[in-house]
Amino acid sequence: MESSRFLDCLEADFARLRAVVPGDLSAAVPSCPGWTVADLTRHVGRVYLHKTLAMREGAEPDVWPPKELADEEPLALLDKAYAGLRQEFAARRPEDPAGTWYTPDQTVGFWIRRMAQETVIHRIDAELGTGQPVAPIPDDLAVDGIDELLKVFVAFGVAEWGDYFTDILDGSPGRTYVVRTDGAAWRVRTGPGLFAVEDGAGDDAADVTVSGPPAAVLRRLWNRESAGEPSEVTVEGAPEAVEELQRCLVTATQ
Structure with a gap:
């Protein structure tokens, strides 16, 4: 943008x-x-x-x-x-x-x-x-927001301030995540001291896949979904793997 x-x-x-x-x-x-x-x-x-x-x-x-x-x-x-x-x-x-x-x-x-x-x-x-309705988020802003969150907040945060993520990632067996939305995708690899982000979904299977419309994915990753409303985001993967990603996101944005 x-x-x-x-x-x-x-x-x-x-x-x-x-x-x-x-x-x-x-x-x-x-x-x-x-x-x-x-x-x-x-x-x-x-x-x-x-x-x-x-x-x-x-x-x-x-x-x-x-x-x-x-x-x-x-x-x-x-x-x-x-x-x-x-x-x-x-x-x-x-x-x-x-x-x-x-x-x-x-x-x-x-x-x-x-x-x-x-x-x-x-x-x-x-x-x-x-209690007001959440106004629409333009697709281009939402896609950029997902990109910023994954790369600037989490990947840079793990590389620069790794001690904050030790409890989350040191026991990681090494996982892959795909975040996919309209017109964009990211592939994330985690492991001890590692949170690496690449553009594109890649060809290999992922441990967790997060997909949905841009605004919905942005809100899900930022933990800004509306309570009690059905989510437009689909999350597929083992609960412990999903939790690893979520803990990294929360730690990076506190």
Whole structure:
């Protein structure tokens, strides 16, 4: 996806998030245990401010969040932070340098993509928390979100911060997973200290196959499905293998 497309998606999902959250700031967010909608709103605002500083200062702030942000009213913080983020994006080119936690990509473009994906997931959280219908997710954004989750979060996380995954992967017998959706597929190999992702389903049988429409697969992998509603995602494989993948996803995104 082009950066301009990510920015369009960011704008649309922020507008939906901003429309939903005032409905019930005290409501619990089921996909973020322990959070209310107010907590979620404040979190998104803090994230936007953090990434704005990462671009402005060339490195992510070490101490975060500042104490003064704790007293900010959630909606005011969200609005101010989003305006600052968009101003920072407008003042820079996607290829300009920026401090990021993802070593292979130290550019503004990384944060454009990341904030688009961050926002679509958290607007789903807001919808689930306020009891609103979950708005559609464009196929291209959902496919990119699956790709980012598998490669940028999990594969890079295992390679860079392997200790966090030791309890999950050290006892792995070595498994293969295929994640498949409309127009895209990924093949994952796991083992002790290993989470490798390749594009395409490959020809060999997999221990686990996850398949469904793009938005449904994205929500399943991010654990953002609606409780009580039938899933559009099909998961085939042994429960212990499915659990290994799910634990890797949860650990990488905490």
